[in-house]
Amino acid sequence: MKPAPFAYRRAASLTEAVDLLAADPDAKVIAGGQSLVPMLNMRLARPGTLVDIGALSALDYVDLVDGHLEVGATATQADVAAHPLVRERLPILAAAISRIGHSQIRNRGTVCGSIAHHDPSAELPALALALDARILAYGPRGPVVHEAASFFTGTFDTALAPDEIVTAVQFPLPAPGTGWAFEEVARRSGDFALVGCAALLRAEAGTVAEARLALFGVASTPVRLPEAEALLTGGPATEEAFDEAARLAAASLTPSSDSHASADYRREVAAHLLGVALADALARSTDA
Amino acid sequence: MPEITLTVNGAAHRLTVPDRMLLTDALRDRLGLTGTHVGCEHGVCGACTILMDGKPVRACLTLAVQAEGREIRTIESVAPSDTELHPVQRAMRDCHGLQCGFCTPGIVMSLVALHERAATAEVPEDEIAETLSGHLCRCTGYRNITAAAHQALTTPCPHDTAAPTAPASAEDARARAERADVAAAGVGGGAARADAAGVEREGVEG
Numbered sequence: 068m069k070p071a072p073f074a075y076r077r078a079a080s081l082t083e084a085v086d087l088l089a090a091d092p093d094a095k096v097i098a099g100g101q102s103l104v105p106m107l108n109m110r111l112a113r114p115g116t117l118v119d120i121g122a123l124s125a126l127d128y129v130d131l132v133d134g135h136l137e138v139g140a141t142a143t144q145a146d147v148a149a150h151p152l153v154r155e156r157l158p159i160l161a162a163a164i165s166r167i168g169h170s171q172i173r174n175r176g177t178v179c180g181s182i183a184h185h186d187p188s189a190e191l192p193a194l195a196l197a198l199d200a201r202i203l204a205y206g207p208r209g210p211v212v213h214e215a216a217s218f219f220t221g222t223f224d225t226a227l228a229p230d231e232i233v234t235a236v237q238f239p240l241p242a243p244g245t246g247w248a249f250e251e252v253a254r255r256s257g258d259f260a261l262v263g264c265a266a267l268l269r270a271e272a273g274t275v276a277e278a279r280l281a282l283f284g285v286a287s288t289p290v291r292l293p294e295a296e297a298l299l300t301g302g303p304a305t306e307e308a309f310d311e312a313a314r315l316a317a318a319s320l321t322p323s324s325d326s327h328a329s330a331d332y333r334r335e336v337a338a339h340l341l342g343v344a345l346a347d348a349l350a351r352s353t354d355a
Numbered sequence: 356m357p358e359i360t361l362t363v364n365g366a367a368h369r370l371t372v373p374d375r376m377l378l379t380d381a382l383r384d385r386l387g388l389t390g391t392h393v394g395c396e397h398g399v400c401g402a403c404t405i406l407m408d409g410k411p412v413r414a415c416l417t418l419a420v421q422a423e424g425r426e427i428r429t430i431e432s433v434a435p436s437d438t439e440l441h442p443v444q445r446a447m448r449d450c451h452g453l454q455c456g457f458c459t460p461g462i463v464m465s466l467v468a469l470h471e472r473a474a475t476a477e478v479p480e481d482e483i484a485e486t487l488s489g490h491l492c493r494c495t496g497y498r499n500i501t502a503a504a505h506q507a508l509t510t511p512c513p514h515d516t517a518a519p520t521a522p523a524s525a526e527d528a529r530a531r532a533e534r535a536d537v538a539a540a541g542v543g544g545g546a547a548r549a550d551a552a553g554v555e556r557e558g559v560e561g
Contacts, residue, residue: 068396075357075374075420097421104416105397108377117374121421145410169489171465172398174410175417256488 070107077119081205081234084120089207089230091116096232098141101168101176102184118232126234129153135201135237136160144173144181156240159247159265163190166249169257182218183233185225185288188259190251192219193289197265197281200238206231219288242277245269246352248344251284252336254327260284261328262336266344270304270354278312278345282337285322292316295341304349306342313341359423363388364432372419379403381419382429390430390460394491401490404461405429411465411489430460433467442510443467443503452503454494462490466504473508483508 074091078084088094093115097103106112120126126139129150136157138147147153148164160178167173167181167190181191182202195202195215202213207230218226227233241247251263260283267279278299280292295316302308317338324330358371363386372381379396382388382405394400396415403414406428433441440448443466453459465486472478483504487497 069377069380070375072373072375075418077420077423097418100418100421101398101413101416104377104418107375108397108415117418119421168398169401170486171401171404171411171413171489172416174407175412256485 068108071110071113073114074116076116077122084118084232085205085207087118094118096120098180099175099177101172135239137235137237138178139235140179140233142178144176144178147178157238159249162249163194166190166251179233179236182236185219185223187222187287188284193281193283194265196289196291197279198238200236202233203235204231205234222287241267242269244353246348248347250340250344262333262340264340264344266348268348268352270352273304275299275302275304285320285333285337306346309345310342313338316341357420359420361422362426364428376419378414378417378419378422388429388431392457392460401461402458404464406464406468411468430463433463443470443507446503446507450499450503450506452500454496458490458492466507470507
C-alpha cells in the first residue's frame with residue numbers, strides 16, 4: 068500500500084507544468100490527489116513523474132465569465148461548493164459536490180481533477196455532460212478547448228492529450244427559472260454511486276421547454292439521454308410524462324453487472340432516480 | 356530527495372523525504388507522531404485524518420512533499436496540557452466514544468475542526484453525521500461517538516478566547532447527548548451495516 072517510485076516535481080507556473088509533462092511520456096498531473104493517490108498506493112497507477120500543479124494559486128478561483136461559471140484547476144471541491152456564486156447561480160454543482168466522498172476528501176479534491184480523472188461513477192463528469200460544459204486545457208501548442216459531449220471517452224479516459232493540463236471548467240448557467248435535481252444511490256454515504264443522475268428542467272405554462280438529463284454509473288462514461296429529453300420537450304410537465312421518459316431512457320441502457328449490483332437492478336434504479344429527479348427539478352423550477 | 360519545510364503542531368520542521376513518502380509515514384516514522392493511525396491507506400477509513408491549514412484531510416492521501424509550507428496539526432497537539440483534555444477528548448471519554456480506540460485520533464481531529472467552526476458559526480445538526488460518515492469505526496458504536504460530538508459542540512474551545520464564555524450546563528450537555536443518541540440511531544444502523552459489508556471499494560472519489 069505504498070506508491071511505486073516516481074519523480075515528484077512541483078510546477079511554479081503553468082508553462083513549467085506543461086514542460087515537465089512533455090518531458091516524460093509517463094508523467095501524470097496531480098492537484099488534490101484524492102483519486103490519484105489511492106491509485107498510487109494500490110499501484111494501479113505507476114507514473115514516472117508526478118507534476119504537482121497544487122502551488123498554482125492563480126488557478127484557485129470561481130468566476131462568472133460570459134454566462135458561464137468557471138472553476139479553476141486548483142479550486143477544491145469544498146471551496147467551490149461553499150462559494151456564493153455557486154450557491155446562487157449553479158446550486159446543482161454544490162449538490163453534486165456534496166455527494167463526492169466525504170468532507171475530509173472534498174477539502175483536498177478539486178473539481179477539475181475529478182473531471183480530468185473521469186471515473187464513470189463520479190458525479191462531476193455527469194454534471195459537466197448534462198450542462199454541456201467546456202473543459203479548458205493548456206498544452207505545448209497553447210490553449211485547447213474540449214466540449215464535455217466528446218470529452219469522456221472511456222473509463223479513466225478522456226479526449227485530453229497526454230501533454231495537456233486541464234486549467235478550468237466552464238459550466239454554462241441554466242436559463243432563469245430552470246429547476247434542477249441531483250440524485251444518486253450508493254451502498255454507503257461517500258461511496259461511488261451505483262447509479263446517479265443529474266436533471267435540469269424548464270417549464271413554460273405547464274409544458275416542458277427544456278430538459279437535460281445525464282446518468283452515471285451505468286456505462287464506461289456518463290450518459291446523456293437525448294431521446295428522453297426530446298420526448299419530454301414540448302410535452303406536459305407531469306409525473307406521468309416524467310415516468311414514461313424515465314422508463315424509455317432506462318430501457319435503452321446497457322449497464323454492467325458486478326458484485327455490487329446487477330444490470331437489471333441498475334436499470335431499475337436509473338428509471339426510479341430519473342422520475343424522482345424530474346419531479347424534484349420541476350418543483351424547484353419557476354414556470355414562466 | 357526533496358527537502359520540505361512544514362509546521363507540525365506549532366514547531367517548524369525541515370525534512371528530507373523520498374518523493375513517494377506519504378504524509379502519514381513522514382509524521383509517524385520521521386517525526387515519531389504515532390498518534391496518527393494508518394488503517395486502510397486509501398482514504399476510506401479516516402483513521403489518518405489530520406488538520407492541514409485547519410481543515411481535516413486524509414494524511415494517507417497526501418504526499419509528504421505536498422505538505423510543503425503547510426501547517427499540520429495531529430492528535431498530539433489537541434490536549435491543552437498533560438493534565439487537561441480538549442472538550443472533544445473530554446466528550447469522547449464522558450460518552451464512552453472510544454471503544455477500541457483505533458479510529459479515535461482521526462475522529463477527534465475531524466471533530467476538533469467542527470468544534471473550532473462552532474465557536475464562530477452555527478454548525479447544522481446534520482453536519483455531525485456528515486463529518487462522522489468519513490470515519491469507519493469497526494467496533495460500530497457510532498451512537499456514543501455522535502453523543503460525544505454533540506456534547507463537544509456545546510463546550511467552548513480551550514484555545515479560543517473568542518469562544519462563548521458561558522459554557523453549557525452539565526444538564527444541557529446531557530440533554531443534548533440524549534437527543535443526539537436518538538438522532539444517532541440512523542447513523543449507527545447505517546454504519547453497522549457498512550461495517551458488516553466491510554471495505555470493498557478500491558478508492559474514494561475526489
